[in-house]
Amino acid sequence: MLSVKNLSISFDTDEGRITPVRDVSFFVPQGKTLGIVGESGSGKSVSTKALMRLLPGNAKLSPESEILYRTKTGHELAIHSLKPSSRELGRLRGGEIGMIFQEPMASFSPVYSVGNQMMEAIRLHRGVGKGEARAIALDMLNRVGISNAAHRIDQYSHEMSGGMRQRAMIALALSAGPALLIADEPTTALDVTIQAQVLELMRELQQDLGMSMIFITHDLGVIAQIADEVAVMYLGTIVERGATRDVLRAPKHPYTQGLLKAIPSINTLQQRLNPVPGDIPSPSERPSGCPFHTRCPDAIAGVCDRKPPREIAVSQTSAVRCWLHDQDARNAA
Amino acid sequence: MTRPVLIEVNNLEVRFPIRKKKLFGSDIQELRAVDDVSFTIKRGETVGLVGESGSGKTTVGRAILRAIDPTSGEVIFHTPKEDTDLANIGGEDLRKFRQHMNMVFSEGPVRLSSMAADRLRLFRSKMSLVFQDPYSSLNPRMTVRDIIAEPLVASGMMTDRAAIDERVRDIAERCKLNLEHLRRFPHAFSGGQRQRICIARALVSRPDFVVCDESVSALDVSIQAEIVNLLKDLQDEMGVAFLFIAHDLSVVAQMSHRVAVMYVGKFAEYAPTEKLFFSPKHPYTYALLSAVPRADPDAAFNPIKLQGEIPNPLDAPTGCRFSTRCPYATERCSANVPEWREIERDHFVACHYAEDFNFTRPKSQN
Numbered sequence: 164m165l166s167v168k169n170l171s172i173s174f175d176t177d178e179g180r181i182t183p184v185r186d187v188s189f190f191v192p193q194g195k196t197l198g199i200v201g202e203s204g205s206g207k208s209v210s211t212k213a214l215m216r217l218l219p220g221n222a223k224l225s226p227e228s229e230i231l232y233r234t235k236t237g238h239e240l241a242i243h244s245l246k247p248s249s250r251e252l253g254r255l256r257g258g259e260i261g262m263i264f265q266e267p268m269a270s271f272s273p274v275y276s277v278g279n280q281m282m283e284a285i286r287l288h289r290g291v292g293k294g295e296a297r298a299i300a301l302d303m304l305n306r307v308g309i310s311n312a313a314h315r316i317d318q319y320s321h322e323m324s325g326g327m328r329q330r331a332m333i334a335l336a337l338s339a340g341p342a343l344l345i346a347d348e349p350t351t352a353l354d355v356t357i358q359a360q361v362l363e364l365m366r367e368l369q370q371d372l373g374m375s376m377i378f379i380t381h382d383l384g385v386i387a388q389i390a391d392e393v394a395v396m397y398l399g400t401i402v403e404r405g406a407t408r409d410v411l412r413a414p415k416h417p418y419t420q421g422l423l424k425a426i427p428s429i430n431t432l433q434q435r436l437n438p439v440p441g442d443i444p445s446p447s448e449r450p451s452g453c454p455f456h457t458r459c460p461d462a463i464a465g466v467c468d469r470k471p472p473r474e475i476a477v478s479q480t481s482a483v484r485c486w487l488h489d490q491d492a493r494n495a496a
Numbered sequence: 497m498t499r500p501v502l503i504e505v506n507n508l509e510v511r512f513p514i515r516k517k518k519l520f521g522s523d524i525q526e527l528r529a530v531d532d533v534s535f536t537i538k539r540g541e542t543v544g545l546v547g548e549s550g551s552g553k554t555t556v557g558r559a560i561l562r563a564i565d566p567t568s569g570e571v572i573f574h575t576p577k578e579d580t581d582l583a584n585i586g587g588e589d590l591r592k593f594r595q596h597m598n599m600v601f602s603e604g605p606v607r608l609s610s611m612a613a614d615r616l617r618l619f620r621s622k623m624s625l626v627f628q629d630p631y632s633s634l635n636p637r638m639t640v641r642d643i644i645a646e647p648l649v650a651s652g653m654m655t656d657r658a659a660i661d662e663r664v665r666d667i668a669e670r671c672k673l674n675l676e677h678l679r680r681f682p683h684a685f686s687g688g689q690r691q692r693i694c695i696a697r698a699l700v701s702r703p704d705f706v707v708c709d710e711s712v713s714a715l716d717v718s719i720q721a722e723i724v725n726l727l728k729d730l731q732d733e734m735g736v737a738f739l740f741i742a743h744d745l746s747v748v749a750q751m752s753h754r755v756a757v758m759y760v761g762k763f764a765e766y767a768p769t770e771k772l773f774f775s776p777k778h779p780y781t782y783a784l785l786s787a788v789p790r791a792d793p794d795a796a797f798n799p800i801k802l803q804g805e806i807p808n809p810l811d812a813p814t815g816c817r818f819s820t821r822c823p824y825a826t827e828r829c830s831a832n833v834p835e836w837r838e839i840e841r842d843h844f845v846a847c848h849y850a851e852d853f854n855f856t857r858p859k860s861q862n
Contacts, residue, residue, distance in 0.1 A: 326805055354743065354806070359786075362789070387790060387791050387797075388789045408794075425717045425718045426721075426746070428749075
């Protein structure tokens, strides 16, 4: 239902042009969840903001970038070529694609009640009257498990606790009935017991509403619980993608392997951890060739630092960008 | 492993007055951030302190360092020579004591000539703190060398420039900082490097005790692993004790010898790491552990469902604070506050029914 091809995003800054997202391709199948994992600066948020054209003015998509979306009514929309103020884009944001963020406090307006903001979205996208919009909003708040919704609907976001605010945020994003929900680190600011509640809620709602989801996080534990498919990003490139089970159980890319080895577990105590050696280079000093070669334990001198690897399918469901898995091209070069 | 006790906390209580504006005048309510907390930290040991946001973890850490004043209770720092009650240090002495604790940035460097040679001098170099955010805790206008040296200069512990340089280089090397970098300013460094600078600054005076307040929480996993290893190495080399405050249980599991769990201002459980993670006695500890998702799609994930939200500490439940969300709560729980008791050697818990629970979690092989 959503497919992204060769997406590259660059920014013109005072220090020259930087390209935090390079040649990213992925697709989200109907009713499934795509997880995007990566450390800070890997471009996971920037690339999903492009899906709703929410990038700042100095951002440029490369000419090859293609974002295709199939709307609820079934026609194909080329998001990358929509005009910034077009009506299609207005309908797309919220109505077709909803978004929730890490910090719900920043996503609600402090001067309108939560119900007021939900009703605005519902009336805009569903074309219903005030009374009906309020009923839908109330139903939505009940669904996300907010107790005493009839009272809460007239409260302001600051009157709610963190977990409740995040539920209200989910209710707001879902109230306009989007077919795709983009969740950008929605549980990162929450405590574990609340995180568990919110994850379960999102899974349930997805099943009930048949919605597709893009779930962005840096936490591989959360990915394992929520995502059907996963894309691992490093310095603006998807280095590995595939079915969550395959990627987490048998990672092919040295970066994915390193990440999985670095995370501590609550079932092993007092262990020394295995960090991925080195620091993430800054986007303005992106290494030549494979972006990971400076930290890769298996880097092949003269190959990995020369040319970026292409994406190779390693099984029916997964693909990796790594010279180690591309014997043919290595021989040719 | 018998280590002497370093810090003894007895019935610590911290209350904050909260002013609530009304149409005319205002009401003052008391928020009990820390309520009757007692525990010990041994020399060279890491004590993990976990709990959800607002549970009072940070307040405990700061009250031990006397960065905030405890309302009642005592904090005793056992030095090899004499025991000193930190809760009873006052006035001018306290101001000087704080200077060493890296907390009073706004006062600037202290003139060496105005330092008084009282007994607090002993302490100035003995405790320190590493913050969560390595971006906001380094002065952008000081070189890395000056940042690391500041505790020595500010406390008047060392005055000789060459000796200070020597000490800074030594700790920088231990923290795996490039010595070339000492002349640079912090803006040039990544998050992981900055946190290493913060750790070097905290350890330069060779303290006995350092509070790490969410010190690895803001870092990416690969860097977090590096900092956790570094802290462990430094502890082995220097024998420093850590109070490691974090909300991430899996990191605490690697760092700590003993772990305390806090819930709405009170300790729920305090036990050696192995016991706390594999045979917890408090239902809240067990619920917390069950809610941590694992990066294994085949691992069972059945978090204990807790009712509702964490209570507001201004309006804490009567009896056991966890009684409103506990799946096992009875009338007794909402009526009586459970006693903080030692049910086995070194295993403390505050639950009426601790002996009846037999929570176990499987250990993994790797």
